[in-house]
Amino acid sequence: MPTPDCVYTPFYQSCLLAPYSEYVIHGFTGKPFSYGGPDTSANPRPRVLENRKQLLSSITSNASEWLIPEQVHGHRVGQTGDCQFLKTDAIALITPEKPVMLLFADCVPIMLYEPDRHVGAVIHAGWRGTAQAIAQEAVLTLQNKANASPSGMIAVIGPCISVCCFQVSMPVAEALADAIGLTVEAMADQGFLQWDEAYPQNPRMDLKAINQYQLQQAGITQIEVAPACTRCDEANLFSFRRGEDGRNSAYLLLKDKSLNSY
Numbered sequence: 001m002p003t004p005d006c007v008y009t010p011f012y013q014s015c016l017l018a019p020y021s022e023y024v025i026h027g028f029t030g031k032p033f034s035y036g037g038p039d040t041s042a043n044p045r046p047r048v049l050e051n052r053k054q055l056l057s058s059i060t061s062n063a064s065e066w067l068i069p070e071q072v073h074g075h076r077v078g079q080t081g082d083c084q085f086l087k088t089d090a091i092a093l094i095t096p097e098k099p100v101m102l103l104f105a106d107c108v109p110i111m112l113y114e115p116d117r118h119v120g121a122v123i124h125a126g127w128r129g130t131a132q133a134i135a136q137e138a139v140l141t142l143q144n145k146a147n148a149s150p151s152g153m154i155a156v157i158g159p160c161i162s163v164c165c166f167q168v169s170m171p172v173a174e175a176l177a178d179a180i181g182l183t184v185e186a187m188a189d190q191g192f193l194q195w196d197e198a199y200p201q202n203p204r205m206d207l208k209a210i211n212q213y214q215l216q217q218a219g220i221t222q223i224e225v226a227p228a229c230t231r232c233d234e235a236n237l238f239s240f241r242r243g244e245d246g247r248n249s250a251y252l253l254l255k256d257k258s259l260n261s262y
């Protein structure tokens, strides 16, 4: 069993969200706390599952309250209250006291929070979701459903595969270039991708930077980007590209400020 003081500590928490920590409960988890994982002596599956259960129940007393949708690499934005078994890659938290968790291997976890309206979102942006501008869809949903202001929003891009490790095929590079209205050559000029001489058909893409750009285009100025790369940080984070089947997570719970019971 892990020691109690490590069970509830996520791998990464946002500095931008820290001032709201009384009623914005969030975190990005890595190996000890997340779903699945290789069944090794260093990281046995039962321990990973037990840690996740303890993490969830440490945040809310009723673990069944958690909304953990089935992720399908789309661009649909669901809402808390829709359905426990929603197929979606982003959830808008419009009403408080509805905790949400999404799971990640190398894809980009993104959180949004708008303090004035006290609403937020958790987003799963792989290359497909990024090519479909899912982060911008989530911003629009918070604007339309809750009258939230992008200029007041905070966005946090969590640990995910970084430009050092995310080598792709040309069709993927072209789809991502299309998504932000650039050519592949212009993507390189602006730092969204890098080339290796040995792989002239396989650039490395910066999914963090592309999502950051999309969020900026949506009107958000306060954006935090976690530096960690899932593929590089083997000790702390799961990585699909490293051959692991475990999942990191991003969770968000907005407490009911009117209850004043936190």
Ligand SMILES: [Zn+2]
Pocket: 161, 162, 163, 164, 165, 229, 230, 231, 232
């Ligand atoms: Zn890396």
